[in-house]
Amino acid sequence: MSRVLIVAKSEFLTLVKTKAFIISIILMPVLMGAFFLFMSFAARNIDVETRPFAVIDGTGVLFEPLRAAATVRNAQAITDGERTGPEFVPSKVATDMRSSDDLKLELSEQVRTKKLFAFVEIPADVITATGGGVSSVRYYAENTTYEPLPRWLQAALNEEITKLRFDGAGIDQDLIARLNTRIPLSTFGLVERTTDGTVTEAVEVDELARALVPGFFLILMFMTVMTSAQHLLNAIIEEKMSKISEVLLGSVTPVQLLMGKLFGVVGVALLLTFVYFSGALYALFSSGRWDLFDPALLAWFVVFVVCAALLYGSVFLALGSACSDLKDAQSMMQPAIILLLLAYMGSFVVIQNPESNIAIGMSFFPTMTPFAMMLRMAMPPGPPMWHVLLSLAGLIGTTAFCLWAASRIFRVGILMQGKAPTLPELLKWIRA
Amino acid sequence: MNAIAVQGISKRFGEHQAVDEVSITVPKGSIYGFIGPNGSGKTTTIRMIMNILVPDSGTVSVLGHTRASDFRDDVGYLPEERGLYKKMTVGRVLRYYGQLKGKPITEIDKEMKEWLARLQLSDWADKKVEQLSKGMAQKVQFIASVISQPELLILDEPFSGLDPVNAEALKDAVLELRSRGTTIVFSTHDMNAAERLCERIFMIFKGRTVLDGTLDEIQKEYALDTVRVRVTGGAPMLTGLPSVESVNDHGNYQDVRLTGDPQAFLQQLVQKTAVQQFEIKKPSLHDIFVRIARPAEADLTAAALGAN
Structure with missing residues (x-):
């Protein structure tokens, strides 16, 4: 176990010390903030x-x-x-x-x-x-x-x-205006009776809660998974191209190496979550919108982001280990990237109507669960608990399977040089 | 006790039998040379000893253990294809590799300081690997394999690509480790280094063991069939004699490889011409290597001709 942690620590430090990461974690929110400021300034001043x-x-x-x-x-x-x-x-x-x-x-x-x-x-x-x-x-x-x-x-x-x-x-036009006065419509959640018998005030649903909170979860999830997976791919290709893999395999087993790398990026995913949530909480605090903060949702996000980092990380790592250079890797990665993009793009369907059959179906599809189920949970009325647990079970099962398959591919792939394997060859490695 | 005891291991990749029933015994404290032409199965055998590849059959025991997790920390390994993280500093790479062998940082740092000084790299500990020259990087790779103070050190082609000065520094380091009691196995194409450093030589060819013994034993085995002669009339006088397999003509003298007894050949020769010099030659490791491996080239040529 300790070897896994040593690999994880090295992987974590390597990633968080890269310029790209520092830029993405610090500069990204700053740039986005600056962009919005500029936009509002420009809107006021451009003409x-x-x-x-x-x-x-x-x-x-x-x-x-x-x-x-x-x-x-x-x-x-x-x-x-x-x-x-x-x-x-x-x-x-x-x-x-x-x-x-x-x-x-x-x-x-x-x-x-x-x-x-x-x-x-x-x-x-x-x-x-x-x-x-x-x-x-x-x-x-x-x-x-x-x-x-x-x-x-x-x-x-x-x-x-x-x-x-x-x-x-x-x-008289004033009379017409008075008679034509339009009435607004406000959207509320449902009224509930609490345990002490009183009826709770229905909560008015505002656009901020409806779109901003799920949008935040969605973007953070995508960014975290993308950063982790991309790093793993680059790291494994570097190790293969610089012939480091075999040196490492003289000290640790392929499974230890694989798990260490994955734990490293899970650490990075948690760091990103921590940083961005801190920022979001600060924003909520300063705007007096504490009501939008739900600790249970945060906890679920952590569960889903860890599963997503492991699931996508293991797929990227396995495919990366089978390639000998970045060019091969890029074409090899396409199916995995499409899977990830589908989960991300599909999530907009969920945001529009979280209770539609297609949204429910997507939240049960393991590669989409971290995105779609998270969004369903972040939007009222929220899914029944058995939906959440069932999808989580599916996600954990799939993640476990991917980890197992990845370790099989990794074992063979990491020592391979030259032509990238075909899909049937990869399947053979898994079964071998 | 033996540092390595390999019994009849085989490995097949698809149609290709990479290693076929190879057995090796490496006594503790020895320097063991592993020679063989490219593609003969050296690296595959070493990978099986390190448990990076699992043999199809046969058993491997290292330092008395058959489970890799029991011996891995006590074995230093420098693979033929080796690399370092370019963006890491020399110190960080060495610490990382040392930690992966389960050594505490304090011990690693002490060992690292000594080795960097010995190989004239002390000023480079905080530099990034990408700033090192190729020779320096190779020395750092060597340090990475010995930083955990292993009982057994396996070096796959440690001298390839090194300039003579660095190669010499590394050879001295190997001898120093040997004097501390480390068992060393290294594979090499450098027959001079093997002859100079190794107490025992093991040669694998086409996946099979062809030589295994001390240098003396091996030379004795191959000594009797080559003689160096200087005769009146030169090389033409040697052709047609019954036990001559081949003649390597050096002008003033000839090396003759025999199929029979050298004494009988001498009698035949004396009857034919005047003999100025007759010497039973002690073959160099290089000669033996070439003698064993050359048919492979002939096979390759035949195969190439066949293909055309």
Whole structure:
């Protein structure tokens, strides 16, 4: 046993001391945080330009209200004396008896020469026309992917036109707004009676609990398994390419070597879990969302992440031991990677509806159990306990089988050089 | 007591019989040379002794134990294909290998310091392996195999690829270990080293034992059939004599391999020409090796011709 621990310790230290690992464990959250900060900063600051646009107002009554709306909007885009959004500056175009085409040509030229950002043509019948014959307001711009201006124009014009229509029909628009007030719908969990007979308050389900917590579990599980498996693969290939394996086999048995390596990456998986959970708990603590922390879920996560690291680790290690160089290993790895990606991608189905038959089925499929069952447990109402235990039994059984098969392949593979074996050959090694 | 007692071990890989009924006995405290051409089964035999491969038949006992877990810690092993972790420091690699043999860190560190100093590597303990030259790395590999102070040391081609200075340093180290009582088995292609260092020589060829004994015993066995002669008329005078198997003509003298008694050959020769020199030659290990292994090349050539 002590030899297994010596190998495990060396493997653990080798991995956690690599630059790649340090970057992934420390820099990754920092980078992600920085990315979100940048995104929110960029969203607020990216567009503070003045956007002059011309209005060909066929109705003759919409320009003034539009200018007033633009003034209000521009005032809102200033926070603490600093501009945080674009400034929309409408100008009215005098038609001067010119033909519509001439006018539009001239305005297009002005857009090209950057005197204008865009121009908009409001048809004369836009207020009166209803039903199928509504004319559309036409927005012309060089930069047609720029969204804020046309979006605002559409909203502002529609509001004004609706108001004019109601006024024309002699209806009080405020009354309409009051009568049309929409009611919100909030989602709650179920009401329960506690042991002392009182009825518990149903808990309002918020989006954070619904998506963020399972998403966190999913990403952490995937990252941990991927880091561990990838490291094992590289380590075993290095040992084979640098001819270290046989030196080690003079001191330990292949099974001790295999188990030592796997325990090493289980240690790494637990370290990653610890670091990221500490971060998550800190975030929950500082945002006052302690209610989202469930120690039982954390404990289950540890169980599943250990099983996943062992399961995928043993598969990667066995396949890696059968290859003599990284190129061979990469093609050999593909089925295992696909299995892992399937488990990861499939989990999004579980997030959408954790109680669907497909989600339940996936949570019982051993290679997917660590992902799918974890998600089902992290989302209300949660699976019945027998589901969890049965899937865990399947997972442990499969992991044990993979460890056994891996040790058989490893024993032969680690001394092999040259061509990578075919699948039938691998099966022969297992049966030998 | 014997350090190694191997009884009739065989190993087959698919169609290829790598080792066939080989038996070896290595007395404790001896230096045992393991020779044989490439692909003759040396490494497979060593791997079976180390329990890295399991023999199809036969028994292996090392230091009196048949279970590998009972002897593994007392055996140092330097495989032919050996390597070090490039990113680790020399000190960390040696500690790791020492710990895998169950030695406490304090003992490992003491031993490591001594060996690094002896092989002029003291300044390199904290350097990464990738910074070492090839010769230095080989010396570190050697230290890795002896750092646990093993009772039995198995070295597979320890001198291959070393420059003469480093090879000499390693040979001295081997002799030093021998004087401390370590039993040493090493395989080599370097016949001079084998002749100089080994008390007993074992040769395996095509998976079978072909030589096993002290150098004297082996030389005696092969001595009688080669004579060096200098005769009037040179090499042509030797052809056609009944017991001559082959003649190696060196110009002024000839080495003649005989199938019969050298004395009878001398009588035949005296009747034919004047004999200036007649010497029953003590063959070198190299000669014996070549004599045993050469037919393999002939077989290979025949096989190649057949294939064409």
